[in-house]
Amino acid sequence: xxxxxxxxxxxxxxxxxxxxxxxxxxxxxxxxxxxxxxxxxxxxxxxxxxxxxxxxxxxxxxxxxxxxxxxxxxxxxxxxxxxxxxxxxxxxxxxxxxxxxxxxxxxxxxxxxxxxxxxxxxxxxxxxxxxxxxxxxxxxxxxxxxxxxxxxxxxxxxxxxxxxxxxxxxxxxxxxxxxxxxxxxxxxxxxxxxxxxxxxxxxxxxxxxxxxxxxxxxxxxxxxxxxxxxxxxxxxxxxxxxxxxxxxxxxxxxxxxxxxxxxxxxxxxxxxxxxxxxxxxxxxxxxxxxxxxxxxxxxxxxxxxxxxxxxxxxxxxxxxxxxxxxxxxxxxxxxxxxxxxxxxxxxxxxxxxxxxxxxxxxxxxxxxxxxxxxxxxxxxxxxxxxxxxxxxxxxxxxxxxxxxxxxxxxxxxxxxxxxxxxxxxxxxxxxxxxxxxxxxxxxxxxxxxxxxxxxxxxxxxxxxxxxxxxxxxxxxxxxxxxxxxxxxxxxxxxx
Amino acid sequence: xxxxxxxxxxxxxxxxxxxxxxxxxxxxxxxxxxxxxxxxxxxxxxxxxxxxxxxxxxxxxxxxxxxxxxxxxxxxxxxxxxxxxxxxxxxxxxxxxxxxxxxxxxxxxxxxxxxxxxxxxxxxxxxxxxxxxxxxxxxxxxxxxxxxxxxxxxxxxxxxxxxxxxxxxxxxxxxxxxxxxxxxxxxxxxxxxxxxxxxxxxxxxxxxxxxxxxxxxxxxxxxxxxxxxxxxxxxxxxxxxxxxxxxxxxxxxxxxxxxxxxxxxxxxxxxxxxxxxxxxxxxxxxxxxxxxxxxxxxxxxxxxxxxxxxxxxxxxxxxxxxxxxxxxxxxx
Ligand SMILES: Nc1ncnc2c1ncn2[C@@H]1O[C@H](COP(=O)(O)OP(=O)(O)OP(=O)(O)O)[C@@H](O)[C@H]1O
Ligand SMILES: [Mg+2]
Numbered sequence: 168x169x170x171x172x173x174x175x176x177x178x179x180x181x182x183x184x185x186x187x188x189x190x191x192x193x194x195x196x197x198x199x200x201x202x203x204x205x206x207x208x209x210x211x212x213x214x215x216x217x218x219x220x221x222x223x224x225x226x227x228x229x230x231x232x233x234x235x236x237x238x239x240x241x242x243x244x245x246x247x248x249x250x251x252x253x254x255x256x257x258x259x260x261x262x263x264x265x266x267x268x269x270x271x272x273x274x275x276x277x278x279x280x281x282x283x284x285x286x287x288x289x290x291x292x293x294x295x296x297x298x299x300x301x302x303x304x305x306x307x308x309x310x311x312x313x314x315x316x317x318x319x320x321x322x323x324x325x326x327x328x329x330x331x332x333x334x335x336x337x338x339x340x341x342x343x344x345x346x347x348x349x350x351x352x353x354x355x356x357x358x359x360x361x362x363x364x365x366x367x368x369x370x371x372x373x374x375x376x377x378x379x380x381x382x383x384x385x386x387x388x389x390x391x392x393x394x395x396x397x398x399x400x401x402x403x404x405x406x407x408x409x410x411x412x413x414x415x416x417x418x419x420x421x422x423x424x425x426x427x428x429x430x431x432x433x434x435x436x437x438x439x440x441x442x443x444x445x446x447x448x449x450x451x452x453x454x455x456x457x458x459x460x461x462x463x464x465x466x467x468x469x470x471x472x473x474x475x476x477x478x479x480x481x482x483x484x485x486x487x488x489x490x491x492x493x494x495x496x497x498x499x500x501x502x503x504x505x506x507x508x509x510x511x512x513x514x515x516x517x518x519x520x521x522x523x524x525x526x527x528x529x530x531x532x533x534x535x536x537x538x539x540x541x542x543x544x545x546x547x548x549x550x551x552x553x554x555x556x557x558x559x560x561x562x563x564x565x566x567x568x569x570x571x572x573x574x575x576x577x578x579x580x581x582x583x584x585x586x587x588x589x590x591x592x593x594x595x596x597x598x599x600x601x602x603x604x605x606x607x608x609x610x611x612x613x614x615x616x617x618x619x620x621x622x623x624x625x626x627x628x629x630x631x632x633x634x635x636x637x638x639x640x641x642x643x644x645x646x647x648x649x650x651x652x653x654x655x656x657x658x659x660x661x662x
Numbered sequence: 663x664x665x666x667x668x669x670x671x672x673x674x675x676x677x678x679x680x681x682x683x684x685x686x687x688x689x690x691x692x693x694x695x696x697x698x699x700x701x702x703x704x705x706x707x708x709x710x711x712x713x714x715x716x717x718x719x720x721x722x723x724x725x726x727x728x729x730x731x732x733x734x735x736x737x738x739x740x741x742x743x744x745x746x747x748x749x750x751x752x753x754x755x756x757x758x759x760x761x762x763x764x765x766x767x768x769x770x771x772x773x774x775x776x777x778x779x780x781x782x783x784x785x786x787x788x789x790x791x792x793x794x795x796x797x798x799x800x801x802x803x804x805x806x807x808x809x810x811x812x813x814x815x816x817x818x819x820x821x822x823x824x825x826x827x828x829x830x831x832x833x834x835x836x837x838x839x840x841x842x843x844x845x846x847x848x849x850x851x852x853x854x855x856x857x858x859x860x861x862x863x864x865x866x867x868x869x870x871x872x873x874x875x876x877x878x879x880x881x882x883x884x885x886x887x888x889x890x891x892x893x894x895x896x897x898x899x900x901x902x903x904x905x906x907x908x909x910x911x912x913x914x915x916x917x918x919x920x921x922x923x924x925x926x927x928x929x930x931x932x933x934x935x936x937x938x939x940x941x942x943x944x945x946x947x948x949x950x951x952x953x954x955x956x957x958x959x960x961x962x963x964x965x966x967x968x969x970x971x972x973x974x975x976x977x978x979x980x981x982x983x984x985x986x987x988x989x990x991x992x993x994x
Pocket of ligand 2: 253
């Protein structure tokens, strides 16, 4: 059987970076095919090359057995290939409906737009996610007023309403809650049943084995293997990914110091109700439960995002006044969000600028030489194992995971006392995740404390010293030592 | 939460929604205020006959601002507009004189003018997209070229156009003044483009170019379209100018591009692209002209006229900026 889509020896360079060397890949009709690999190995580049959002340097692409030469993503869409982009292709000022139908040709009679018909399709599509998104999400709301998960859903539906023959989902599930992911998977399965093919990119192994048929593993721009998922294992895939035998680290029980660092008394703000907690020096305190139960809000409040809060807070014996992020930074807080597009990255600006930002603010330095800044930045980036060409390159050229490392570096430079992490491993590959966990523990050993919200139950159970379970703005349970299990977590979260 | 509060909230968001959908509502409000100011001082100003004459004299700026907006929506700018007016102006006048001022000759001249303007716009767009140059510098440079061409076609102000050209624009057809027909025509073109989805695509390009490209829009072609439209409407503006001056000048249109751009901004367009409406620019253009009249009728010393004009423009712009800010604050 000839494959629906076949890539032969595709390569792509960005200046000095070899994003893809020799990519061979084939996609059958009606299969769900995963692309797996570390951050920056070239997955997004490959998907963009397929639809000609990027031009390839060499190699050949066959579609239905015929060589294709698209000249832009519009051509690929005509041919039935569409991408859900990792960085999203939505236009902030346009409405949901306008975004969904942007660039499509057959929208009405004689090339005129039929807004009524569009709205119908749009509503029907949104209906699929009813109950797991806010009431806010209607066809005429501008996209810039949506939350990250809602934007992702619009980007997904924008592609699904066209029912393309080949859909590429580039980390489409990374900013979705688990109930939303389920609906996405249903959509994917439906398409598969109709004989369409789906290429999925994800860093979550669970998803891979849940709905994948085959997986192609990419390492440093090279496709190293394609495996049948039924006959494969987690270990085999990770071994291909990192190129060596790989075992995930065992859980070590750390013993944080018995020294109270941060005390929160009767904190109420926004959704949060009567939060009481203590954080010990050198502790990793996890926040968990179903998504959106106030975890992010707690972190934001600590970072000065809710100046009208009620309650008393003490850090290191000193009473805090969380009036603004600037105050919180001065008090020794750092905030790392997984939604780096909204809260972290300054697109286009250089790696250097993106890294030193908070440090300059905190130290209040008005004059500095580039040279001295570079020498201060380099050790931090080295510690994070960042792969880059030049400090002056734009941060937008980096892969998603590497951008996240820069945000972490930005805050490490400020020498924080308490690091607030809001799902920091979103879109980060397994190996880098493990490195991040190790880094977190290393930091805690030097006396920093971390409050960590995570949407991945496994990672938080394995790596946090203590986990608080939130439900509707209340802390409903505290898990420690042998109660750190999925069973206990779900029991508390669902109660 | 008591019901009154909810109602208030609804009213407030209602207004904000309306402003978001029609960013030119503010401009309309300013137009009304200025009209009232003028009416108080000089009730005759608001008479239909007087307004028709005014409208005729505003037309060139309105058309120029209208055309400029398509470019601004894509995040671009057309600085060659003023010189384009000069080029189209001298070409039309020369062709009219070539045919001895006959009616078919005039029709032919006007068509040639429209084609030249549109082509000049398309050339702007092609240079920009093919050579990947910045709009600002490119249209600045092509503007110099258009002006040079204009000078080679007619090296000093002059030429003569039959008075019938002038009377045509002051006349009416089916009891409706010609300027109103013209305005309806350009609004019609806008509505046509809107229903074809072209306006949305231009906004998309200005809002997030990569996203527009990835959504399957042929970005380069659409940008050429925007500059072509700018050229087309600039040619219409020139025809209206000839209707006023009934002569040719290679110096015509000097400074028009900046007036058009500022009118678009007053009308709610964002100069960084992605937001605004050509309809708003029409009102922005009216404001620009009304401000002069307010200054005149309130007898402000000539010495301070320019100063006042600048201040009022800043005021109008900052209103828009404040509004945009409060809109985006409600987003958070
Ligand atoms: N526009 C660009 N300019 C320069 N370099 C780029 C550009 N886009 C990607 N790269 C580089 O190409 C490499 C591959 O990037 P790509 O985005 O494909 O990675 P990825 O596998 O999708 O990673 P992630 O899992 O983090 O999303 C990276 O080293 C990145 O820095
Ligand atoms: Mg990627």
